[in-house]
Amino acid sequence: MAGSRSTPLQVLAYCCHYCAYAAADLAGVLRLRYPAEAKLMELPCTGRLDLLEVLHAFEAGADGIMVAGCLEGDCHFQQGNLNARRRVERIKALLQAIGLEPDRVRMFNLSSAMGKQFAEAAAEMTEQIAGLGPSPLRRAETQSIR
Amino acid sequence: MIIAEQKPLEEIKGLIAGAEKVLVVGCGTCVTVCFAGGEKEAGILASSLRMATKLDGNGKAVTHVTVQRQCEWEYIDPLSEQVGQADMVLSLGCGVGAQALAERFPQAVVVPGLNTSFMGLPTEQGVWEERCAACGDCILGLTGGICPIARCAKQLLNGPCGGSQDGVCEVDPETPCAWQLIYDKLKAQDRLHLILEIQPPKNWSASRDGGPRKITREDLRLAAEQSE
Numbered sequence: 057m058a059g060s061r062s063t064p065l066q067v068l069a070y071c072c073h074y075c076a077y078a079a080a081d082l083a084g085v086l087r088l089r090y091p092a093e094a095k096l097m098e099l100p101c102t103g104r105l106d107l108l109e110v111l112h113a114f115e116a117g118a119d120g121i122m123v124a125g126c127l128e129g130d131c132h133f134q135q136g137n138l139n140a141r142r143r144v145e146r147i148k149a150l151l152q153a154i155g156l157e158p159d160r161v162r163m164f165n166l167s168s169a170m171g172k173q174f175a176e177a178a179a180e181m182t183e184q185i186a187g188l189g190p191s192p193l194r195r196a197e198t199q200s201i202r
Numbered sequence: 203m204i205i206a207e208q209k210p211l212e213e214i215k216g217l218i219a220g221a222e223k224v225l226v227v228g229c230g231t232c233v234t235v236c237f238a239g240g241e242k243e244a245g246i247l248a249s250s251l252r253m254a255t256k257l258d259g260n261g262k263a264v265t266h267v268t269v270q271r272q273c274e275w276e277y278i279d280p281l282s283e284q285v286g287q288a289d290m291v292l293s294l295g296c297g298v299g300a301q302a303l304a305e306r307f308p309q310a311v312v313v314p315g316l317n318t319s320f321m322g323l324p325t326e327q328g329v330w331e332e333r334c335a336a337c338g339d340c341i342l343g344l345t346g347g348i349c350p351i352a353r354c355a356k357q358l359l360n361g362p363c364g365g366s367q368d369g370v371c372e373v374d375p376e377t378p379c380a381w382q383l384i385y386d387k388l389k390a391q392d393r394l395h396l397i398l399e400i401q402p403p404k405n406w407s408a409s410r411d412g413g414p415r416k417i418t419r420e421d422l423r424l425a426a427e428q429s430e
Binding site for chain 2: 107108111112114115150153154155156192193196197
């Protein structure tokens with residue numbers, strides 16, 4: 057699944073160590089299929105999500121950023137995922153101001169036992185990004201080369 | 203400390219419209235603590251502007267640097283080369299920092315990225331409130347440590363006024379009446395006698411009303427500069 061055959065979509069998935077990354081690991085153990093466009097990155101907690109790093113990812117050509125953390129109330133670090141949710145809202149507002157679609161970033165909450173739901177979330181996110189198409193920054197890059 | 207807020211991105215884009223190479227200069231003091239113009243904010247703004255201008259079809263080269271304090275010559279002098287290489291300097295310092303850059307680098311075009319608002323403190327994480335109006339004639343000793351110049355909408359010296367209702371200022375239901383706060387504080391400390399005495403009209407010439415202010419400490423001046 058990709059916006060264009062020549063430019064495969066890049067969806068980065070920031071996953072917390074205690075839940076989301078474990079769920080992704082479980083999805084792998086269960087041999088569940090989810091899109092190759094989703095590239096996993098491990099954080100100790102989604103509370104560690106860095107707004108600047110997300111911006112740099114978009115600047116480098118990422119089409120979408122998925123943030124996956126523990127279920128609300130069950131964060132290993134108490135409130136990290138709650139801080140992450142507020143930060144994701146801030147990132148959406150910033151993307152809007154920049155001229156990118158706010159839906160290019162999205163947060164999911166799940167537990168480490170939810171391997172199937174992780175695969176579904178990754179598929180849902182990739183489909184959402186495919187609907188938006190490649191990042192307008194990549195199109196702007198192509199136009200400036202012509 | 204000085205509290206400022208970043209200008210909306212749209213407004214900043216308008217300010218830098220005429221430049222190709224922009225240097226964002228952050229400050230490591232007050233504006234870092236109020237999350238408006240520190241190293242992280244400077245990096246975020248530079249990245250945002252690179253992307254936003256590229257999407258507008260007019261991509262700019264935006265770099266950023268942060269100094270410990272933007273309001274002192276010794277901290278901003280090392281920026282000389284970087285400032286010289288940029289078409290425009292976007293200051294994320296308070297109004298003082300932005301002016302310091304403009305004054306120290308007369309050839310540079312300096313624009314402000316922040317709206318500097320007031321002197322205050324974080325009453326809780328993420329919330330900053332005004333506490334000092336820099337009136338130059340502090341009377342906190344008479345008001346239990348609560349400033350009626352900064353916290354009373356009418357800057358009364360012998361408050362409260364008739365607009366004080368249930369301890370709240372008539373200007374905003376979220377704003378406590380400063381004189382109610384002063385009364386409650388002094389009553390709790392059994393020092394109400396302090397506000398029984400009527401205060402005469404304030405000498406506003408010590409404040410902004412007297413024009414731009416200057417303080418000189420002859421004992422601290424370097425001998426060479428003193429003889430000028």
